[in-house]
Amino acid sequence: MSKDQHPSIIAAFWMTGALFSFMAMAVSGRELSQDLSTFQILFFRSLIGVFLIGFLVARSRHGWSxxxxxxxxxxxxxxxxHFGGQYGWFYGLAFIPLAEVIAIEFTTPIWTALLAWLLLSERITLPRLIALIFGVSGLLLILRPGMESLHPASFAVLAGAMGYALSYIQTKSLSATDTPLCILFYMTVMQLPLGLIPSVMDWKTPGMHSIPWILVVALTAMSAHYCMARAFKLADATVVVPMDFLRLPLIAVVGYLFYEEVIDWPVAAGAGLMLAGNLINIHAERRKSPLRHESLREPLSPE
Structure with missing residues (x-):
């Protein structure tokens, strides 16, 4: 790509890679759920991740030190x-429509703002409060409590979004002293036994047809957030975040084409409310500190 291209255009290309990675990860998780437990999916993902991140650490400038x-x-x-967040996400993929999983996951900025207020004493400004109100309203529109029976997987994804929020807060704290590769290395090493021990209790040997899907889950977990991190480095969150929300309509199309899932318009409307709240908050943060590139989601932690 030409060096004279506008950074936002290059960021858009990186986000395209992230979007396709997220979609591939969701489809592979859905396919694997037919043969493997959620714990096994997470175990294999961490197992491959240990070798992949270990290779990157060895080749990096700071090395193993x-x-x-x-x-x-x-x-x-x-x-x-983060393991709890991943479990809720992959568990949801097995039981509820793909678009609903992604839409509920978009509540993560809500819980991140609340936890930052509780744990880091960050102020909840008026724009942040508006984002919270829009986010909760969007969540209620998606779940529609009282109108129909909710699958437990919906609550698992919601709990997973809260887990992701806590992991993002911890990532923000750890990044002050540890490198991104250090954080990712300990993620794979620590989460490996968390997936292995429950898997051994109900082990199912994956068939040859599952191996490609296992590789896709592990590799896209890294590629998705690497692409997103590069995009955030090149452009403001006002460019990147709206593109990230394209995951919802794209995954809805994938669910319709491959799994005959009906496109749920209340889910789309709820996600739209969340997007509106996020953009209001990001715009306010940019006006307050124009040189600071804000993001409502940490790109370091693979989902």
Whole structure:
């Protein structure tokens, strides 16, 4: 690509890679759920991730020395929360429409703002409060409590979004002292036994047809957030976040074409409310600090 291209155009290309990675990860998770438990999916994902991140650490400028950390407790809290987030996400893929999983996941900025207020003493400004109100309204529109029976998987995804939020708060804290590769390395190492131990209790040997899907899950987990991180580095969140919300209509089309899932318009409307709230908050943050590139989601943590 030409070096004289506008950074926002290059960021859009990186986000295209992230979007396709997220969709491939969702489809592969749905396919694997037919043969493997959620714990096994997470185990294989971490197993491949250990080798992949280990290779990147070995080739990086700081090498293995960057893994020295005094914040083992912080890494443990982050990875327990992130593992819970992953479990809720992959569990939801097996039982509810793909678009509903992604839409509920978009509540993560709501819980991140609340946890930042509770744990980091960050102020909830008027724009942030508006984003919270829009987000909760969108969530109620998606879940439609009282109108129909809700599948437990919906609540699992919602709990997973809360887990992701706590992991993002911990990532923000850890990134002050540890490198991104250090954070990702401990993520794979710590989450490996969390997936392995429950898997052994109900082990199902994956067939040859599952191997490609396992590889897709592991590789797209890394590629999705690598692409997103590159996009955030090149452009403001006002460019990147709206593109991330394209995951919802795109995954709805995938669900319709491959799984005959009906496109649920209340889910789309609810996600639209969340997007509106996020954009209001991002615009306010940019006016307050024009040189600061804000993002409502940490791109370091693979979902």
């Amino acid at each position: 960057q893994l020295a950390t005094r914040r083992t407790k912080g890494h443990l809290i982050r990875n327990l929360a």
